[in-house]
Each structure stands twice: as structure tokens, then as C-alpha cells.
Amino acid sequence: MIAQRQVWGETLVELGASDDRIVVVDGDLANSTKADLFAAAHPERFVEVGIAEQNMVGIAFGLSTLGYRPWLSTFGVFLTHRALDPIRMLVSQTGAAVRIAGAYSGLLNGRSGKTHQDVADLAIMRTMPGMTVLAPADEHEMRAAVRWAADHDGPLYLRIARDAVAPVFDIDTTWEDWAPRMLRDGGDITVVSTGVQTSRCVDAVRLLADRGIDARHIHVPMLKPLDEDRLAGLLGERVVTVEEHTMIGGLGGLVAEIVAARRSTQTVTRLGLADGWSESGPDAFLLDKYGLSASRIADRIVGVHSRPVGTPGV
Amino acid sequence: MTHHTASAEELEALARHARWLVLSTVADAGAGHIGGPLSQMDLLLALYFNHLRIDPSDPHRDDRDRFVLSKGHTAIGLYTVLALRGYFDPAELATFDHGDSRLQGHPDMRMLPGIDASTGSLGQGLSVAVGMALGARLQQRDFHTWVLLGDGEIEEGMVWEAAYAASRYGLDNVTAIVDRNGLQQYGWPAGASDRFDRRDPWAGKDVGAIFRGFGWDVIDIDGHDHAEIDRALETACGARGSAGRPTVILAETVKGKGVSFTEGTYRWHNGIATADQLAAARAELGQPETVGVAR
Ligand SMILES: Cc1ncc(C[n+]2csc(CCOP(=O)(O)OP(=O)(O)O)c2C)c(N)n1
Ligand SMILES: [Mg+2]
Numbered sequence: 165m166i167a168q169r170q171v172w173g174e175t176l177v178e179l180g181a182s183d184d185r186i187v188v189v190d191g192d193l194a195n196s197t198k199a200d201l202f203a204a205a206h207p208e209r210f211v212e213v214g215i216a217e218q219n220m221v222g223i224a225f226g227l228s229t230l231g232y233r234p235w236l237s238t239f240g241v242f243l244t245h246r247a248l249d250p251i252r253m254l255v256s257q258t259g260a261a262v263r264i265a266g267a268y269s270g271l272l273n274g275r276s277g278k279t280h281q282d283v284a285d286l287a288i289m290r291t292m293p294g295m296t297v298l299a300p301a302d303e304h305e306m307r308a309a310v311r312w313a314a315d316h317d318g319p320l321y322l323r324i325a326r327d328a329v330a331p332v333f334d335i336d337t338t339w340e341d342w343a344p345r346m347l348r349d350g351g352d353i354t355v356v357s358t359g360v361q362t363s364r365c366v367d368a369v370r371l372l373a374d375r376g377i378d379a380r381h382i383h384v385p386m387l388k389p390l391d392e393d394r395l396a397g398l399l400g401e402r403v404v405t406v407e408e409h410t411m412i413g414g415l416g417g418l419v420a421e422i423v424a425a426r427r428s429t430q431t432v433t434r435l436g437l438a439d440g441w442s443e444s445g446p447d448a449f450l451l452d453k454y455g456l457s458a459s460r461i462a463d464r465i466v467g468v469h470s471r472p473v474g475t476p477g478v
Numbered sequence: 479m480t481h482h483t484a485s486a487e488e489l490e491a492l493a494r495h496a497r498w499l500v501l502s503t504v505a506d507a508g509a510g511h512i513g514g515p516l517s518q519m520d521l522l523l524a525l526y527f528n529h530l531r532i533d534p535s536d537p538h539r540d541d542r543d544r545f546v547l548s549k550g551h552t553a554i555g556l557y558t559v560l561a562l563r564g565y566f567d568p569a570e571l572a573t574f575d576h577g578d579s580r581l582q583g584h585p586d587m588r589m590l591p592g593i594d595a596s597t598g599s600l601g602q603g604l605s606v607a608v609g610m611a612l613g614a615r616l617q618q619r620d621f622h623t624w625v626l627l628g629d630g631e632i633e634e635g636m637v638w639e640a641a642y643a644a645s646r647y648g649l650d651n652v653t654a655i656v657d658r659n660g661l662q663q664y665g666w667p668a669g670a671s672d673r674f675d676r677r678d679p680w681a682g683k684d685v686g687a688i689f690r691g692f693g694w695d696v697i698d699i700d701g702h703d704h705a706e707i708d709r710a711l712e713t714a715c716g717a718r719g720s721a722g723r724p725t726v727i728l729a730e731t732v733k734g735k736g737v738s739f740t741e742g743t744y745r746w747h748n749g750i751a752t753a754d755q756l757a758a759a760r761a762e763l764g765q766p767e768t769v770g771v772a773r
Binding site: 190192193194195196200212214215216218219241242246274275276277278279280443444445446449450453 | 507508509510550575576577578579582583584586596597598599600601630631633634635662663664665666679745
């Protein structure tokens, strides 16, 4: 198991050897995000700007006007929240080829706590017109995503987890397209997940099978743009979305929008973080307390499954 | 709300104890910052033991002096001082970063009495302090507001927006202290003139002149010299009500101060000491086996 941030850094080093459009703009966190690998390999295309996230975005945009494809490197929360205005004006409104690396996304950030937890990145970034929003499940899909990004024109947000998860895909994964993928078919309930929460959901679905619930499992690696018809066609009667993200406006919001807009009869239950702030603590503690560990997810899904079909989701 | 007075010798002993608590607590938690908490320690002890008008038994008193730890990542350093000053039992330090704790990775004013402002996203604390100082003026209250910033932190634009506002409003009831420990988390490779193993965030720039340009008074001190710290805090506080402009204390410090293997090494921005390192540090700091975090 390799952490996504490690793979992100290694893949940029590899791509940077032959693609001199790639530059990395760092906000004093390269040794956390693993952009330091790129700094060591390609020092001439590594720009340290210090602790100044809005400045980072402005500089990256300026570089992009000269044909560069800059990656931003800091904790994601300081980009998606603190530097949101330059992102919306300079990057989204111009369609610039700036890559926003949301490092240390979600709840698990090495115990820094709520000040550093980015649990609203997907909700925020998917409201940015023209923004591609990627949330790979594991190290292998991360490698594929970074490679894919190299030839993508336009702005992009990539959700990156700090800590390793059990791999979901094979080492040589490359996707023809980034549409939702069915990882397992099953008739009792449809579990839709994104990001590294998909890895934990693979375990949860296995636990459900042990408890007699046959779940279909769908992974959404790219929230935007999204083939909504394809996703809608994969949904069974009872749908549960699961994400390491606030239950408001992320994957759950997206699926609920799709279902509601089609006046479909499915019930959608959104599992994610409740509308409140979390805290500092070890990964296992946080996943358990905030209901995102495989066993907590399985328990919560059993609860949904035990209700009659047609019971409103939450 | 008495002025506590600790002698230089007492402060020295407290500093050794507090530095050990930082190192051992972080090692026990398996996460946390070291360099910044150690560099700021002498400044915080001087504030909390000799200068702030506070009452640990009544942490929310209206007329208390305010303290904002703008460099919120160095929370464990502040928690240690608060514990030693009597805000809570030092045994509680063992809960730091463990989950279900009042001692969050970054200070949370809603959880721990004694924390005047929540921080953690760098660059915001000076604005908070300016707001407190403006409020005090509006309400004709005579407390002083102190704010501690990092030398990497002051790369943030918001700091300078606040510096502008403080002098625009002629606030002499707020004092900023910059922990000039010469390192940030990653920064740039060191040059010939740098004190440590990475570049000083302000190498080739004159921080004092920048603050003066913004209309501040500037005091330069050695941030580990008790007499100099004492004089500077006295002068800054004494300006309240008369100077008509804010003061900044630029405190030259050593990141990781007090433990030989952490001093001046950027990699000890954060880190977990090994058992051998802990033993060495304990000996250097002259701490008996019975002191520290035991779980
Ligand atoms: C807005 C923001 N950007 C980045 C960080 C991550 N970060 C935490 S500490 C740190 C370096 C701080 O350096 P400095 O201010 O010099 O503090 P010290 O040396 O005293 O530890 C960084 C980049 C943060 N907490 N907030
Ligand atoms: Mg510093």
C-alpha cells in the first residue's frame, strides 16, 4: 500500500522528465504533499512561494498564460477555501490549465484536526464552471489520474488522501473514460462511493455480504464532468452514497440531484459527515467516531436496508 | 488578577520543564510540532508568568489581557504553559491529539478555557487581535492584546492587511510578537548567510523596516534572553494609551531551542522523538524520570 500523495509526487517526477509544461507551485508544504520529490528531480520547474495560498493561485495562472500546466501544492483546504476567489476568477472563469492538488483531503490529516480537514472540497469545486473534479479510489487510480491530467486542457481539481488505503484497482490501471464504474453487482442495495472511501466501501460491501445483503457497488472517480445518464442507469431501487466529505453537496448531493431531476422513484440515503465540525485524532478513531470505517458503514447500510422500500432517505 | 512574578531562575526551570513536556507529549501522541513550540517557549513563559493580567481560575474575565496564538500549529507549546500556569492539570497534556480531547491539534476557543481565539490557518491572528484592540477602545477598556506570529506565517498577505489596519487606527493597545526562529516548514535551500539548514524566510529583507513602513514601532530582541524579553514586553505594554501606534517585537530565536538535536533543523518543524532521543533530551533538560507524559 502506497499513499496517494506519494504516488502523486512520483508520477509528477516521471511526467516532468519529458513534459516541460509541468511546473509545481508550492506553499511551504512540499515535504508533506510530496512535491519535494518534484523539487529534487526538476528544481528549475519547482516554484516555492511560501505561505501565501492566494498568491500561489495567481502565480500559477500567470504561468499558465505562457503555456505551463502548473500543479498547486498545499493542504487542499487552503486552496478550496482560502484561495477560492482567485480560483474562481483566475482559473475557473478563464478555463486556465491550472491543476489544484487537494492534498490531505477529507477527515484524515495526521491529527491536525478540523482547521485542516477539507470535507467540502467536492461540493465547492463542482460548483466551479469548467472545473474537472477527480477523486481516485486508491494509489493506482491516482497514478492514472495524474497521467491523464497531463494532456487535459482546462482547470482540474484532484482529491488526494494523506494516508494509504487498501488498493481497489490493478497497478496498470488506465481508464478510457472516467465514468462511474461498477465494482460489484448486487440486487439488494446500491452503494455509490468516491475517493478513498471507495476502498473502505469495498470492505463494507464484503461485510454486508456476510450479513446476507447483496450490494451493488459503484465508484465515481470523476464527479465532474459526469455522464449522469450512465450513473442513473446503474442505480437500483435503494441507493446509499458514501463519502469522506460533508453529506451536503458532494457525491450524495450530486446523486440526489440526478435522481430528483429525473423524478425517479429511488430513495437516496447520503452517508458522509454530519453537518458539524470534527476534531484531531488518529485515523481509526475518526473513521469510527464519524461513521466512515468499513464496519460503521456496513452497520449504517444495514439500518437503511432494514427499512421498507420507499422509506425516505436522509 | 495579580501580576505573577517569576524570577529569571524560575523561568529557566519552567522552560526546561515545559520543553520536555512538549517533546514527550508529542512523542506520546504520535503527531505534533516541535520546533516552533520550543522556539517560542521563553516568550510565552514571560507573558504568562510575568506580564499578562489574567486569572487562571477565571479564564473568561472581561478585563483580562488577551493572547492570540496566530501560529496555531504550535498549540502544544501554549497548552504546556497554560497547564504550568494553572489553567488545567498538566496530566491532561497526555490527551493531546488523541481524540475526544480539549487539546486539539490547533487551539480551539470553544473547547479550552484560556484560549482567546481559535487559530490554525496561518495569517489570521493579527486581524483578530486588531479587532479585539478596536473593541477594547470602543468599550473604553484597559486590557492589552498580544499576538504571536511565526516568521514563515508573516508571508501571508492577510498579516499585512492587518498591519495596515492597526496603524490606520493608531492602536497602541495591541502588540505583535514575531518568533524569528529563522525557519518555516519547507521553504528554500539555505544560502551562505543563513543561520540554519534552510533559508531564513526573510533573508535579504528587512522585517523591521517593513513594519516601520506600515507605521509600527519596532523592538528587536533576543527571544531567549529573559531580561531583554522582559524589557520589551514592558515597553510595548507601557505604550498603551500614549503611543498612538502599534508595536511589534521581533524576537530572534532558535527553532527547536533547548534540545541539541532539534535546534536549527527544519525537519524538526514537527516530528516524533525516538526512545533514545527522548532519553537524551530528558538528560539535557535535566528532567527526572517522574516528569512527563505517562500513559
Ligand atoms: C494558511 C496555512 N497555510 C499552511 C499551513 C501549514 N503550515 C503549518 S506550520 C507552517 C510553517 C510555519 O512556519 P512559521 O510561521 O515560521 O512557524 P514556526 O517556525 O514557528 O513553526 C505551515 C506552512 C497552515 N497551517 N496554514
Ligand atoms: Mg519560523
